[in-house]
Amino acid sequence: MSVIEFIEGPLWSFALAVFVLGIAWRIFSLLAMKRPRDLSVAREGAGGVGGATKALVIHSIPHGGNLGRTIYHFVTGYMFHIGLFVLVLFAAPHVAFIQERLIGADIGWPEMPRWAFIVAAEAAFAGLILLYVHRLTDPVKKQLTDIDDHLGVWLTFIVMLTGCLALQEAHAGLRAFHMLTVEALMIYFPFSRLMHAFTFAFARARTGATYGRRGFTP
């Protein structure tokens, strides 16, 4: 078995298993932890379900004032996240990969045109770089940042960079290199703060449910 075959075969399967099972374990563990019962009586007309739903929505957008830092994160964060998701789901090579390797059938998954790829890639790169520059220079973020924050950014950046290099699919080695970096990211994901892609919902819902019963969802 060649290195390329190993990367595209067994290593991919291993990375996928770690990714899926790791995420499932993190979520299961969180749900399995005990939670104190709230014995307070909800305010009339207020409730936990409504509060949780509201928190899930309103914390996706700036609200409540004090927006100086939020605006920067809102713009750069959405540039990065939307750009990345569009690339992952609709870049032509990814569509082929998803249909062949994950679904096993051509279900007509739409591909985006090349110009859209360029726009999405530029947005994702610009967003990620701007967020990281802020992390390196802002006094508040410097206090908060740890090795996990750096690793998450660098792994993501390298995945995106190798993806661009492999775009033309001119060389199997470049494609395999991109896949290798993706696999590294997938293996790292469940152990890292990248899990916020899932845990954000639990945090927002918890706060929304608690405060929604009181009559105001912060």
Added chain:
Amino acid sequence: MTVEPGTITPDNRPVDVGAAVTKMEALLGGHIAAYLDACVHCGQCAQACHFHEATKDPRLTPALKLQPMTRVYRRSKAPFSGLRKALGLAPEVTEQDLRAWEPLIFDTCTMCARCTIVCPMAIDIASVVAATRQAFVAAGLGPPDLLEAAENARTRGSPLGLTEAKLADRVEWLADEHETEIPLDKPVAEVLLTVSSIEMMKYPDSVVAMAKLLNAGGVDWTLSSKGYEATNFGVLSGKADIAKLMVERIASAAESVGARIVVVPECGHAYGVLRWTGGNLLGRELPFEVMHITEFLAALKRQGKLRFTPYTDQAVTYHDPCQISRRGGATADARYLLDGFATDFREMTPTGNYNWCCGGGGGVQAMGRAADVRHEVFRIKMAQVEATGAPALVSACANCRLTMDESSAALGWDKELLSIVEMLADHIEGAPNPAE
């Protein structure tokens, strides 16, 4: 600034690190883990924190207050914690850590929850801080004066030494002095009124004002020597046994007189604790309704049982106590009371659920070593008030009032600080004009 992370003068109290870790492990449920798992270190919370904004010190960023729990979570309770520990990626909590974190957990957090609003993950740092305080106290840490206030509540009935005997004395004196009926220990009453010892000892007119309003509204009410102290320094100091004891006293008093409603006076945290965590501390649903005095008076006004003559003395603005508005959900009632009453009412910016904290909530008011930073924080409130042009600031919390009075004196600020209850009591329609 006297309070900075890691710079509190070490005292001789022994620190039991193991006790802190054990307590954090015990309190670390799914509700806290969800928050610890979600923080992405974005730092947006800093802009909403009055301590950070007043000092611009990045070490006072609210997200840093998650550190103690996060450290314990990653070492012993999080998924893969065994793997992390084996690889040396989950350091132990040390005495040095606890001492460095202490000002973050106590002196520079009023548990106001402004940071939750701007957090993209909606992390309720205030609730994590409340739990973390319990661990610090278990370790033997915590501001001595705050802990002493909590012990006073346990042994003497109130943090400021308002014993049963002193309560009876002061009630009798106030009733005579103001010719107002203040019932104490009626055998049966529909409403149990509680008091904050801050009011009784420093702002007694506020107690008289409540009595006048309840009497004018035709309310069947009483104070009870079995349970009168509304403040709960057990919660503020992280002493869970005292927190429960204070709620038990009020519940016992309410049940003994058959009260359907317990009214909490002008005190933010007293309302937040009894209304939203009282049942949880007691381990059962409270057998009565809990209402803040502004909620109760608003209900009387809606029912037409109380009417007021207009307050025309001067323009006023309103300071929202965090635990009543943002964390309590009772934001609207104070405005309902002021509507049509204060003829020149001016909202400050931001206001309501987004208002800035006074700087003294969460027990910070009782921490002498935090006084300087608290006064710096108060400059934010001063700027808010001055922007309205109103010469007077009204609020509905004796703790906010005391904080603002002290900071005003320290900073030489000349605006008038008023109690909404006292304003209303002086303008009850049909009552004799106090000015005459």
